[in-house]
Amino acid sequence: MSLSVAEKSYLYDSLASTPSIRPDGRLPHQFRPIEIFTDFLPSSNGSSRIIASDGSECIVSIKSKVVDHHVENELLQVDVDIAGQRDDALVVETITSLLNKVLKSGSGVDSSMLQLTKKYSFKIFVDVLVISSHSHPVSLISFAIYSALNSTYLPKLISAFDDLEVEELPTFHDYDMVKLDINPPLVFILAVVGNNMLLDPAANESEVANNGLIISWSNGKITSPIRSVALNDSNVKSFKPHLLKQGLAMVEKYAPDVVRSLENL
Amino acid sequence: MNVQDRRRLLGPGAAKPMAFSNTTTHVPEKKSTDLTPKGNESEQELSLHTGFIENCNGSALVEARSLGHQTSLISAVYGPRSIRGSFTSQGTISIQLKNGLLEKYNTNELKEVSSFLMGIFNSVVNLSRYPKSGIDIFVYLTYDKDLTNNPQDDDSQSKMTSSQISSLIPHCITSITLALADAGIELVDMAGAGEANGTVVSFIKNGEEIVGFWKDDGDDEDLLECLDRCKEQYNRYRDLMISCLMNQET
Numbered sequence: 001m002s003l004s005v006a007e008k009s010y011l012y013d014s015l016a017s018t019p020s021i022r023p024d025g026r027l028p029h030q031f032r033p034i035e036i037f038t039d040f041l042p043s044s045n046g047s048s049r050i051i052a053s054d055g056s057e058c059i060v061s062i063k064s065k066v067v068d069h070h071v072e073n074e075l076l077q078v079d080v081d082i083a084g085q086r087d088d089a090l091v092v093e094t095i096t097s098l099l100n101k102v103l104k105s106g107s108g109v110d111s112s113m114l115q116l117t118k119k120y121s122f123k124i125f126v127d128v129l130v131i132s133s134h135s136h137p138v139s140l141i142s143f144a145i146y147s148a149l150n151s152t153y154l155p156k157l158i159s160a161f162d163d164l165e166v167e168e169l170p171t172f173h174d175y176d177m178v179k180l181d182i183n184p185p186l187v188f189i190l191a192v193v194g195n196n197m198l199l200d201p202a203a204n205e206s207e208v209a210n211n212g213l214i215i216s217w218s219n220g221k222i223t224s225p226i227r228s229v230a231l232n233d234s235n236v237k238s239f240k241p242h243l244l245k246q247g248l249a250m251v252e253k254y255a256p257d258v259v260r261s262l263e264n265l
Numbered sequence: 266m267n268v269q270d271r272r273r274l275l276g277p278g279a280a281k282p283m284a285f286s287n288t289t290t291h292v293p294e295k296k297s298t299d300l301t302p303k304g305n306e307s308e309q310e311l312s313l314h315t316g317f318i319e320n321c322n323g324s325a326l327v328e329a330r331s332l333g334h335q336t337s338l339i340s341a342v343y344g345p346r347s348i349r350g351s352f353t354s355q356g357t358i359s360i361q362l363k364n365g366l367l368e369k370y371n372t373n374e375l376k377e378v379s380s381f382l383m384g385i386f387n388s389v390v391n392l393s394r395y396p397k398s399g400i401d402i403f404v405y406l407t408y409d410k411d412l413t414n415n416p417q418d419d420d421s422q423s424k425m426t427s428s429q430i431s432s433l434i435p436h437c438i439t440s441i442t443l444a445l446a447d448a449g450i451e452l453v454d455m456a457g458a459g460e461a462n463g464t465v466v467s468f469i470k471n472g473e474e475i476v477g478f479w480k481d482d483g484d485d486e487d488l489l490e491c492l493d494r495c496k497e498q499y500n501r502y503r504d505l506m507i508s509c510l511m512n513q514e515t
Contacts, residue, residue, distance in 0.1 A: 094380045097373035101481065224463070226480040230384030234355055237388050238474035241492060248485055
């Protein structure tokens with residue numbers, strides 16, 4: 001979306017005023033409505049499709065593989081594909097790297113939940129396809145990953161847990177599946193406009209924003225990675241340190257509501 | 266010059282191209298070294314050089330050496346140079362980070378850092394002064410190594426790598442700022458950054474405003490402490506940058 005200089009100036013002034021006036025009439029902490037469908041891909045262990053009200057759409061598929069966790073350290077791997085972007089495009093690689101850090105075992109996800117036996121674990125492959133996106137897609141992607149992982153069912157183990165002494169591969173039940181329970185982190189994106197913080201900026205708001213913040217939320221508290229991110233090329237400016245705290249406080253206040261609504265799917 | 270430029274109004278036929286007197290006097294490489302250790306972990310020697318690559322517009326070398334770690338990186342600035350295509354009212358910046366001999370960081374992570382740095386320098390460089398032009402910045406991580414060669418298991422090593430890339434970012438910012446200043450590109454202020462516990466904060470305006478924030482480890486509990494420690498480091502680095510540039514002037 002490209003706005004004229006006059007449109008940008010008008011939009012900036014209304015967003016930077018107190019209280020801020022957003023073009024679609026939302027409150028500073030209010031999200032755009034989203035639609036989520038889960039478990040619609042028959043060939044993957046879990047899947048979700050998320051559609052935002054501006055037409056942004058993203059599909060996530062979860063697949064799994066049994067690996068020796070003494071050899072493979074990272075048990076979650078994210079791969080992002082954005083329609084219309086090359087695989088080595090800056091935005092694609094940046095989002096891939098960020099999401100891999102978000103879901104890194106240890107800080108983000110409890111990897112013991114993926115352990116099958118003393119030797120083997122499930123490795124989860126998260127494949128993200130962004131079909132269309134108008135604003136920064138990372139928040140949308142993380143909601144999709146969250147709902148996909150929460151709808152993931154993995155085969156049930158029937159062989160013994162202790163397999164260090166005996167050389168045997170894990171054996172699984174023919175029909176029974178177990179729900180994956182790993183409580184993945186969420187990522188929120190905020191726009192800094194003047195002295196205001198706005199959650200979930202739309203495309204036109206991103207275009208005039210002075211700066212942006214990416215904040216992760218896991219297990220009821222703010223966690224790393226936290227980043228500042230330029231939402232456009234032309235209007236980026238510095239911001240006061242108190243806005244950082246204000247943004248964190250905003251996420252802290254409203255993230256539980258988002259988690260609750262995603263869990264009620 | 267026999268090439269006829271049809272797009273511009275040319276001078277009279279007998280006009281000769283302007284020739285300047287030889288101004289390519291060799292700029293002496295200046296070095297300033299910080300010798301003021303503060304506490305154990307910030308005991309870091311920093312040495313800065315500018316203007317040593319001839320075919321670019323500005324360049325800077327930053328070498329940092331602390332007790333167990335040595336880093337050195339080179340930044341080169343090409344531009345402002347004209348871009349093809351339609352008119353743009355502002356300059357555009359591109360930053361590329363490259364691994365040196367030690368292929369330590371994967372390209373995903375380097376691209377993430379370079380897009381973070383682009384966000385910072387988009388707000389620091391006075392881009393409206395450079396319409397229809399591009400500024401290309403290349404950062405080459407020449408050397409980044411632990412001096413203590415402890416045999417470490419894989420887990421701690423992967424943890425080290427993630428914390429190290431954040432310890433690298435302040436030096437990237439210092440070297441890019443110096444190289445931009447060396448190229449004579451107009452900046453809003455000297456940008457600098459500090460790092461504490463995997464948190465990098467980049468400041469301008471004497472630490473009153475933030476241009477970049479990067480946190481890889483931990484939660485938000487030690488945020489205020491990190492902000493203060495980063496600001497301290499920023500002040501040190503900025504003073505060093507200024508003294509380096511002032512030395513060069515004389």
